[in-house]
Each structure stands twice: as structure tokens, then as C-alpha cells.
Amino acid sequence: MRAAFTRLLRGQGEILGLLVFFAVVLVFFGLTTPRFLAAGTFQSIAFQLPELGLLTLAMLLPILSGGLNLAITFTANIAGLAMAWVIQLGGGPEAGLMMVLLGTAAALAVGALAGGVMGVVVAFVGAHPILVSLAMMIFLRGLGEFLTRGGDISGFPPFIATIGHGTVFGIPLPLLILLVAALLWQVLLGRSRFGFSTYMAGSNLEATRYSGIDTRRVLVLVYVLSGVMSAVAGILMLTRFNSVRVGHGEAYLLITVLACFLGGVDPFGGFGRTAAVVLALVILQTIASGLNLMGAHQHLATALWGVFLIAVMVGRWVWQRWSWRAPG
């Protein structure tokens, strides 16, 4: 019985550690911020989490494959723009359901295209993913600014606001979208041939290629899926704010990287689990809401995220050294 319990503990150490950390965060904000432990706080967390969550899922795949996608936030913006453009063509506020569905398809296609271009350059040219996605990010940001002249695009039919603000049996719709997406990632990474190949490519690309896996196809697919997931985030942002602005969500980029590393993903690729990353996300969003309630200065919060990222990495380093030395 005890042996079974330890075995269970060993497999879930990462998750348990995160749960303990989550409890600490809750206690800390509960004690320091009077209005924190209220239904309203968790309601707002449930509505804000999905945007960040979808972007984090978009970041997770490339990191697992040994890369990085710095263009996720602007891919989301451009996908949102594509959707807005289709809806505007279909009559703006009077647009019907067909046009909205068409716009959704356009957004997903744009996301897939942006990801696909990066994937092809990474996989076939062998250029470094950081550089490729950086160039794509600069390009997409420029494209967005060129198209919108830095302004907002709004004027959508009122019913799409239900996606961003509605609830089903009391559960916010955006949260359901995130859950479905996370489940999809979990199955894709844990149960499919593609997921296995992604982990393998992230650990050792050459060895994976020699073992007969078409690593190029895997990498292209990784970035296409990352782009599509960014587009889903972009669509959600459009429905939540009822407008599209290029640069919205830019600050999420750091936090998505942070969530992946807090969730135990190896920065060099090859290791990491969706469930732990989702848990890390919940913790980060709770901290963000807590800081917000405490009335922390916006820029001070930015600095804190940076400190936090370093603290997580240093903590993991200490943990690794300690577990190497520990017997067994």
C-alpha cells in the first residue's frame, strides 16, 4: 500500500508540487488581499484564463519540438483581422451566421498559413526557430499596423459576444473552449504518432530522422498547429473585446513562456506534459488577478513576471541538483 502510494507520488511529483504552490498562492493572496477570496475573483479568472491558455498551448508544441514560436500573439491578431475583414464584407453588425463561420474559417486558415511558412523555413531550410519566428513576428506586426494604421477594427454582429461572455451550465464558454483545446493537445501529444514524433524530434532531431521518422513533416505540422491554436486565441479575443487591435495580447508572450517552464517543460525540448502546463497557467492567472486586486503598478507587475521566470528556472536548477544527489 505504501509502496503503491510512493510510486504514485513519484509519477505525479510535478503536478503535486504545482498543487502545493497553488495552495501557497491562494493562502498568500487570501491573507494579504481582503477581496481576493470571492466568487467574483474566480469568475474573472475563468474568463481571462482562456486567451492566455490558448496562446500557451500554441507555444507548447514548438517548445516541445525543440524550438520556440515568438509570433503567436501577432498571429492571433492577424487571424482576428482576417475574421473581422470577412465579417465587415458580410455587412458588419448585420452579418449573418454564415459570414461569421466563414470569418472563423478565414482566421484559422491565416493562422495555419503563418505557422506553415515558419514550419517550412524551420524544417527545410534548417534556420533557427527563434530567428524565423522573430522575423515572422516583425512581419506580422508590420502587416497589422499597415492594414489597421494602429487603430481598432470593430462593428460585429452582437451574437458573437456570446462566445466571449456566455456561459453553459454556469461554466464560461471561453473556459470550455480552452478545456476542449487542452484535451485535444493532451490526446495529440500523449496518444498519437505525431505527438510521439514531436517529443522525439525535440530530444534529438538527427536520431529521430535516422530512425525513419519524417522530421520535416513533423516540424511543419508543429508550426501549423501552433498557428491554428494562435488563431483560435485571436478569434476568442475578437469575441471578448468586440474589436481587433494589433498589439493586443503582446504582453502575454512572456507569460506563455513562463507557463510552459513553470509547468515543467524542458527549455531544450523533448519533455513536458499538457496537464502540468494547464495547472501552471491557472496559478499564473491567479497571481495576475491577485496582483491586479492588490493594485500593483502595471510596470511593476511586468518586472515581477521577469523575476518570477528567473525564480522558476533557478528553482528547477536547484531541484535537479538535489534530485541527482539524492540516492535512488
Add this chain to the structure above:
Amino acid sequence: MPEPGMPGAGRRWLPRSTEGWLTLVILVFGGVLGLATDTFLTFANLFDLLNISAFNAIMAVGLLVVLVAGGIDISFAVAASVVQYLTAVTVMQLGGGNWAIGLVLASAFGFMLGAINASLIYYFRIISIVVTIATFNIFFGLLMFFTRGRSIYDLPDWLLDRIIVFEFETPGGDFAFLTLPVVVMMAVVVATWLFLNRSSLGRQLYAMGDNAEGARRVGINIAAMHFLAYGWLGVCAGIGGLMQAHYVQEVVPNALYGRELDVLAAVVLGGARLGGGRGTILGALLGVTLVTMTQNGLNLMGVSPYAFQMVVGLVILVAITMSNLEGLEAFIRRFRSGRARAEAGRQG
């Protein structure tokens, strides 16, 4: 001479190095701009370009050192802003100061910020992009928090007075002039070139960038190399920041935000390899030239400034693809053979 069948065979007239390619592109592009506009190829405009790009060039050679060492840094532009503030406040406390004190202070502050990156990367074995994403946010967040976003206009006179080193009147009646930042840029470039190419430490840096474990086993002090590389970039960022404050005659906390991407793009355009061990000063400078020229040229041709970033991003994407031509050729060959197979299948 390349063997027949090798990539590049039969194209002997084409340049073989990244620097050669860049020079060709810059010459062609410059020629086109010269013909398309009547302002590009004037002394006044070209000298202006030099004055404007001095800051980017100083940063670029500094970043090159880090890239050669196998790291990456995206916090340096924001670090330069921090240095501007610290230096401005410190010299005011000292009662005004002068250029010598200003440069020493800026270098020292810059080195300290670089050393923070180096120690996190070396002692805790954190990947450099993650460390510098974090320090980027820490530097910028704290700077905006403590300054409350306010700019400093009340700078000492020595920093505000424009120093024109060289000036002449062009036949058209304009004045073409070179300012102090250009001279400082040249000094930094020469110093970095000597460091990377003529000093033992510089060669050790290339060795570490190429193969860190190999370098360690040969007896190279990896810790010292980290502090040297990130410290060097910090010093360059500090000096560059001071020059930028001198040039625009004010210190604005978010003035350099986002500049790191332009500089990184330029250096990578110049052939520096992410992952270390490869990259030249000449390439970095040519990269800066091309990026500056693209922006200036688009401006002179009346293209909307909103489109600049888009074109720059596209140029970098194409350049990254071109600089790994073998991979691209393999892709095209595969694509063609796939199509040929498909056609053969259709015929047969």
C-alpha cells in the same frame, strides 16, 4: 574551383560569402534608390544615415560578440535605456561631470547589467533567451516604475551640445556633417574587431561558441567567457545609449524599446549564426547598412511608414532562408523530383 554537381557549380560569378552577397544587394539596392529618388545618393543623406545608424552599429557589434559566444540577448536595448537614466542621474549628482566621466559611468553600468545576464546564464545553466526575456521585462518594468514614464530634458551641457567632427558644404548647398556618435562608433567597431580577431580571448570566444564542451576541456575558462561576452555587449549598450541620448538631446524611458529586434535582425542578416561560433564584424555592419537603407529608401520613395516593419520582417525572413541555401536547394530538388515522379506516374 567547385566540382561539377556541387551546389554553386557553374555560378562562379556569384559571391560565395554572406558578406559578398550583402555587398552585392546593397550596391544594387543603392543603385535602384539612386535612380528612383533624387535625394538618396546625396552626401547630406548618406552622412545623415551614418549619424542615425551609429547607435545601431554600436549595439550590433556588441550583440555580435554574444552571438559568437553561442548566446543571445534581447535585453540590451532596454538595458541601454536603464544606463541612460542611471548615468544622467549620477552625473547630475556629481555636479555635472564631463564626457570622460559619462563614458566611464555608462560603460560601468552597462557592464553590470550584462554581468547580471551572464551570472544567471552561467551559474544556473538557464538558456540565454529565457534569461534575457526575463531581464528585458525586469529592466523595462523597473525603469518605467521608478521613472513613472517621465523623460529627462534637463541634461548637462556637455551632453546636450552637438559635436560636429567633420563638415562640408555639398555642391547643392546642403551641409553634410559627421557627429561625435560616428567617431565613437568607429572606435567601438575597431576595438571589437581587435578583440574578436586579434586577441586570444576573442578566439577563445569563437571556440566556446562553436563547441562549449570542447572549449571547456581544452581549458578555456567558460565562466570568464560568459562575463566577457555579455559584459562587452553591456558596455556597448551603455556607450550606445549615451550616444543616443546625446544625439536626441533627451532621455526617454521607452525610446529604445523594441530596438533590440532591429539590431538582432541586422546582425543575423550579416551572417552571424544563432548557436555560436560564426559571424564577422563586417557582416554585422553590412546588415545594419541594409536595414537602415531599406527604411531610408522606403521613406524617400514615399512608402507609408506603417509598411516599414512589414518590409523589414520580410527582408529578414528571405535573408534567413537565402543564407541556408543548401537546405532550400534540397527542398526544391525534393519538390521537383516529387513532381517528376507524379508526372512519370501519370504518363506511365
